[in-house]
Amino acid sequence: DAGVTQSPTHLIKTRGQQVTLRCSPKSGHDTVSWYQQALGQGPQFIFQYYEEEERQRGNFPDRFSGHQFPNYSSELNVNALLLGDSALYLCASSLFRGEAFFGQGTRLTVV
Amino acid sequence: RKEVEQDPGPFNVPEGATVAFNCTYSNSASQSFFWYRQDCRKEPKLLMSVYSSGNEDGRFTAQLNRASQYISLLIRDSKLSDSATYLCVVNNDMRFGAGTRLTVKP
Numbered sequence: 001d002a003g004v005t006q007s008p009t010h011l012i013k014t015r016g017q018q019v020t021l022r023c024s025p026k027s028g029h030d031t032v033s034w035y036q037q038a039l040g041q042g043p044q045f046i047f048q049y050y051e052e053e054e055r056q057r058g059n060f061p062d063r064f065s066g067h068q069f070p071n072y073s074s075e076l077n078v079n080a081l082l083l084g085d086s087a088l089y090l091c092a093s094s095l096f097r098g099e100a101f102f103g104q105g106t107r108l109t110v111v
Numbered sequence: 112r113k114e115v116e117q118d119p120g121p122f123n124v125p126e127g128a129t130v131a132f133n134c135t136y137s138n139s140a141s142q143s144f145f146w147y148r149q150d151c152r153k154e155p156k157l158l159m160s161v162y163s164s165g166n167e168d169g170r171f172t173a174q175l176n177r178a179s180q181y182i183s184l185l186i187r188d189s190k191l192s193d194s195a196t197y198l199c200v201v202n203n204d205m206r207f208g209a210g211t212r213l214t215v216k217p
Binding site: 094 | 210
């Protein structure tokens with residue numbers, strides 16, 4: 001059984017560009033949450049998707065958007081990248097309100 | 112007040128020591144709580160859930176105090192391999208604490 005998989009693992013983008021990160025949840029999980037983790041900080045909640053809808057959202061600007069597909073996989077889109085968006089982006093899957101399992105993350109560098 | 116707050120750490124303890132971490136949460140309606148462990152440059156991994164009655168898993172004990180709105184993690188007989196960052200999670204809000212870094216030294 002594959003766990004949570006994220007792609008790509010590393011990415012370098014230029015300021016102002018747009019990026020799409022992808023996440024496939026653990027088999028049987030229907031909820032996907034996205035986090036941003038800066039170096040030395042705890043993961044910051046971006047948003048959560050359940051039944052293809054955004055259910056909760058953290059304190060992130062509208063440049064951060066997402067989508068969940070019928071197969072429960074999810075995408076995180078970030079527009080107009082800023083240098084400060086450089087971070088590890090973690091995807092976690094769970095059953096709704098259950099324990100979360102994380103992917104290995106996508107390390108995004110904005111130059 | 113932050114939604115989830117943890118002891119800032121870092122904690123540097125000798126092998127064999129007992130160490131405890133606390134985590135406070137602001138939403139009194141929160142229902143599910145977890146402790147995660149994160150190794151350097153790795154993803155967080157579930158360490159244990161926190162149940163209302165408290166629960167133990169080997170050297171690890173987790174407790175919940177609803178009246179004071181905090182959860183705790185106790186590690187007994189610390190091992191070198193326990194060195195990591197420990198994160199508490201309030202799952203209703205999907206909020207993580209900032210993490211407490213533990214270093215166990217020989």
